[in-house]
Amino acid sequence: MDAEQKSVELNLEYGKIDAIIGSYSGEKSALIAILQEIENLYGYLPTWALKYVSKKLEIPMIQVYGVASFYDAFHLTPRGKHLIRVCLGTACYLRGSSRVLEAIENELGIKDGETTGNLKFTIQSVRCLGACALAPVMVIGESYFDKMTPTRAGKVLKQIQGKKEDD
Numbered sequence: 478m479d480a481e482q483k484s485v486e487l488n489l490e491y492g493k494i495d496a497i498i499g500s501y502s503g504e505k506s507a508l509i510a511i512l513q514e515i516e517n518l519y520g521y522l523p524t525w526a527l528k529y530v531s532k533k534l535e536i537p538m539i540q541v542y543g544v545a546s547f548y549d550a551f552h553l554t555p556r557g558k559h560l561i562r563v564c565l566g567t568a569c570y571l572r573g574s575s576r577v578l579e580a581i582e583n584e585l586g587i588k589d590g591e592t593t594g595n596l597k598f599t600i601q602s603v604r605c606l607g608a609c610a611l612a613p614v615m616v617i618g619e620s621y622f623d624k625m626t627p628t629r630a631g632k633v634l635k636q637i638q639g640k641k642e643d644d
């Protein structure tokens with residue numbers, strides 16, 4: 478992609494951010510809501526978008542960045558298409574969820590909190606998913622997997638990796 482194409486694409490993205498900011502009438506007090514919409518749009522908060530919001534709302538970048546990095550709901554790096562959440566809450570932990578997490582980390586070659594280079598998977602450990610009776614619990618996207626074992630987790634991952642849409 479040449480520089481001109483990049484600039485056109487970036488202008489298109491700026492247009493999307495403008496629309497979000499416009500829907501809040503450019504109110505500085507709507508910063509969190511605006512960041513949430515940008516997060517929903519891209520799956521994370523790109524640095525260029527934070528800089529643009531900072532400029533448009535006339536809020537110092539350090540303040541925008543501070544808000545973006547404070548809340549768990551915001552992410553500053555790209556996330557994988559499939560978000561794998563492994564519960565390390567007490568009930569799940571006692572039934573071996575740390576070994577499930579380890580198996581997933583080994584299978585994907587990344588650590589908890591990281592995303593694979595091809596942006597297919599992100600691993601995120603969590604504290605209680607509210608389904609303790611089904612421990613150990615793993616969630617991929619919106620799908621719950623109960624009574625997980627390292628072997629079952631590996632099989633589920635292989636199934637997802639084998640799907641055509643991910644090729």
Ligand code: FES
Nearest residue numbers: 564566569606608
């Ligand atoms: S501790 Fe894992 S679902 Fe509650």
